[in-house]
Amino acid sequence: MGNRKKPRFQLNEKQLGYAMVIPSLILVIVVVLWPVAQSFWNSLFDYRLNDPARSQLMLNSNIDLENYVDNYFYINNQLEDLEGKAEKDEAKSTIASIKEGVNKYHTKLISNEEIKAKVEKVDELLMNFKPVTNPELKYTEVDNDLAADYRKALKSYEEDLTAIAESSSDEEAGQKFQQTADLIGSTSETILESNFIGLANYGKYLKDKRMWNSIWNTTFFTVVSVALELVLGLGIALLINRAFKGRGLVRASVLIPWAIPTAVAAMMWGFLYDGQSGIVGHYLEVLHIIPDASWLLSTSEGGMFSIILADVWKTTPYMALLLLAGLQTIPNSLYEASDVDGANKMQQFWSITLPLLKSSILVALLFRTLDAFRVFDLIYVLTGGGPANATESISIYAYKTLFAQQNFGEGSVLSVIVFLCVAIISFVYVKLIGSELFAGRTK
Template sequence: MRQKLGFSGWLYLLPTLILIGIFSLWPVVQSITYTLFDYKLNDQQKAGLYLQERFNTDLFQETVLYIDLFLSEDLTNITDSKDKEKVETVLQNLNRVASSYTDDKGIIEISKEERLEINQLYENTKALIEHLTKNYSLTHTDSLPLLVEDIEKSMIPSNFIGLKAYKEALGDKRIHIALGNTFLFTFVSVAIELILGLGLALILNKAIVGQGLVRTTSLIPWAIPTAVAALMWCYLYDGTSGIVAHFFENLGLISQSQNLLLSQGGAMVSTILADVWKTTPYMALLLLAGLQNIPSTLYEAASIDGSSKFKSFFTVTLPLLKSSILVALLFRTLDAFRVFDLIFVLTGGGPGGATETLSIYAYKTMFGQTNFGYGSVVVMIMFVCVAIIAMIFVRLLGKNLLDRN
């Protein structure tokens, strides 16, 4: 019978819950928040999360300063006295409004009346500039219309879009390709790693001479940092001097060694091979821990009953190794599905997106295009896929594995 946690029990758990909230839940909440906004750092009007319309005081002050400077210089080119009066009136209104925001910095909230006043000021200034550029030869004919547009841009509309980005993502062919590449890479690499890792674990579990040295040596690929391992495989795959590329060419697997990383199929196979080489020892290590928990007396009993080693493997080893296989598959599948550094260093997602996974696409969107809103949508799609994979593994291979009882 389970005991309910009292106040003191929850008090002991409080520091852990706080750490989980800060380092695990908060980034997820923040990512979900970004998906609801058209958040782009390279767009001055979308470089923040704005539920309501805002006003960029810095941009407005700078724009008014240059409009005042340029129109003042062009007053000598304006011959009509009425047009000069209009220019002076507009400049007075611009400077009056600008002076009211002298103490404000950055992006601020403004009232409806202030917004209407700024919009009217923009319309008046735009009409004046269009009239002047049409009837006079101004020194700053090209610059003034652009400056006037900056008055309108100083008004920042709300960039809240709700679930619109998710709808866009459902029809994004690039996401479909990236998702397919991710599943292909994950399924093939983890399947090969499980088979090879199980074989390696069985070898490492045998009592042989130099067992400690063999185990230590087998873990070297896994101990190498992923970025370093990917760079090493880049040299091995190089079409000019890479030994692996020339080896594949001699075997007839590829027509030319230069095509290994430049063809879609060759690039995907290359990334899978590099991942299998690096993480098979990790899979073997997890399975080895499970093998060592199987009592040797079970194998002796099976041998007495006339069971061969091959039959004992399927009747004794695999059933008792089920929990370890679940843990190994779960860890490796989630890790492979989120693969980034290996592919980023090895192919960068190319050629032509052939090895572009969801994490690579999210990185390019968020940091290459500084589109954090849509990039967060890609991240959330990956998050949902990872959660579904985890639930499937736990349910199919032992839903009670993680239960305390």
């Protein structure tokens, strides 16, 4: 019985390979795709943290119980008070009908046992000046039709009362009416409609000139600064790849700009560019490279020039370092052989160094392009996006919308746009690098 081995269940090699990478795939999905999906989901809503009517993601109608219960408490009292004040019978009957209407809708609302329990609880908290911190308690879903009707009714009551207030001859009474009208108006705003708006936010931003401007600013900044960094970085890498006295010192000192925190570097450049006392501004002016020292930070073109120069200064060392690593993998024997064949330095550079450095260059460009496209801290500190918004990058725009204005729906749209751009850039580069690195290596 034990002699014959039973064929056991076994994965073939391919399946085994997939089984092995599954954990990392899951990791990628959790770490990379989940936040993006979350941003995308947020971007489908008109979602603003600082507006209570839109501070939740709501697919259905909701009611903000904290404010509703608080207002409801006053409405009844104020309406009774007004009934005594009304001069004309007409006004009196309007008030009576408003009271009846509000009561009718309120009864309908709390006919739902669950809502009734919540209303009582919220009322108790409010009586003690306690905030309602539990979102489950604060917001409750209501029937869409009831919400729409109640909202509409409250709006019309507001109009009725405002009309009475305006026609009232006694100013004090008029003010009382107006106050109640405002109260009812703000109550109607506690009944929240769904803020799901689908792709409308995207439509808005595709037509937004400011968005396209910031994309253009970012692209221009990225292309120019990365191109300059590549040329300068390659030069520096070639230099520090040679053996000469004090090479260690030069290699270390070249890295200094890269080691300085960007915010500090930006502050420093701010002083250097200053139109009154900045030394960079002064010498560029003396050399007639720029019209005058104040051109740098107070004109649109000057602002862009300034951030590109500061960025090139800051990140060229990084580029040089990546290229230096590539240079060191090129075997010396190739140069020796070409020497024997009688090639000059230029020919060696074009036929040996560059082709063998190609994949290093692509990797360095990939890192730098992605980095430059997300540029934020340098611009935020140096120009804040000004002057005339000429240096606003897409990340700055997203930050302003998300954090300064608390508009999470629209801010998420911008984040998704940044993500798409970055994804396209990396896709293109990975295609290029992939075909380069694996050319002739696959099977």
